[in-house]
Amino acid sequence: MxxxxxxxxxxxxxxxxxxxxxxxxxxxxxxxxxxxxxxxxxxxxxxxxxxxxxxxxxxxxxLYRDLPRPAITDRATLVAMMGALLADAAGPGRQRLLAYLELHAEAARAPWLAAILDDIAAADLTVFEEAQGAAGLPVTQERAAAVTLAMQAAIPHLLAGGPHTLAAAGLDDPDRFARDLLDAVYGRAEAQSEKYAHGH
Known part of the structure; x- marks a missing residue:
């Protein structure tokens, strides 16, 4: 031990x-x-x-596999999970994610390393697809990929912390970014139809 x-x-x-x-x-x-x-x-x-x-x-x-997986029951809890993941990039998860990005730079020239990191990327796609389904969204593989890749693309900007970029992208408010991302992929009309379907 x-x-x-x-x-x-x-x-x-x-x-x-x-x-x-x-x-x-x-x-x-x-x-x-x-x-x-x-x-x-x-x-x-x-x-x-x-x-x-x-x-x-x-x-x-x-470390990725050990991350907490909150229960997703609707769109609001999905937004909260996504916002928390983005906030983590500039907080407790900053060091791990910085190292992860450095590994990706190395992996671009080392196929053996890319194969190891591919496990995380593939798992991310699955996790987000399942989360969107659990939230009651009409998820498809393409929609899940769009949300996942947008979340991943936000990470370097959150780590760099450039205020103009964060404001322009809406990343200065992680929860709002998550809501806007889901609206862009799924549409606001579908969000309203979900409310009616649940009797609101």
Whole structure:
């Protein structure tokens, strides 16, 4: 168990280094320092840069799977979930998402890494499609993809935090962005028909 704990500690420290220093700053020595372990420890666990990147990617997959999945019962709870995910990008999830974006840059030149990250992207599409169905929306694969990709495209802007871009895109209000996105994909008229269908 101690060995596994140290491995996770190193992987979390590597995410921290990748998020704060980028791909060029990701070294075994930097991870040792971030984890507070003796020099050479990271290299013992992950001998090459490729094995270190693989460890980070696999840890990101684990963290993604551990994210809470709130129950979706209608359009309002779907909007709340989407808004919370966007707010998380500029808050508690910032470091993980920064590292995730750095991994994608590396994956553009490393097919083996792209294959690992593909698990997260594919799972995201499924999660959002199921959530839209649970909200009572007339979801299709195409509509689910449009919502998912729009959410993913918002992440880099939220991480950069440019006020003009955030305001222009409506990302300065995550809940409003989520509502407007669903309106754009599904239409306001369908939102009204849902209310009538539920007796409102």
């Amino acid at each position: 101690a060995n596994r704990d140290r491995r996770d500690r190193l992987r979390d420290a590597a995410i921290e280094v990748l998020a704060e220093q980028g791909g060029r700053g990701l070294t075994h020595r930097a991870v040792d320092a971030a984890a507070g372990v003796p020099p050479g420890t990271t290299k013992n666990y992950f001998p090459t840069r490729q094995s270190l990147l693989q460890a980070i990617a696999e840890r990101c997959v684990e």
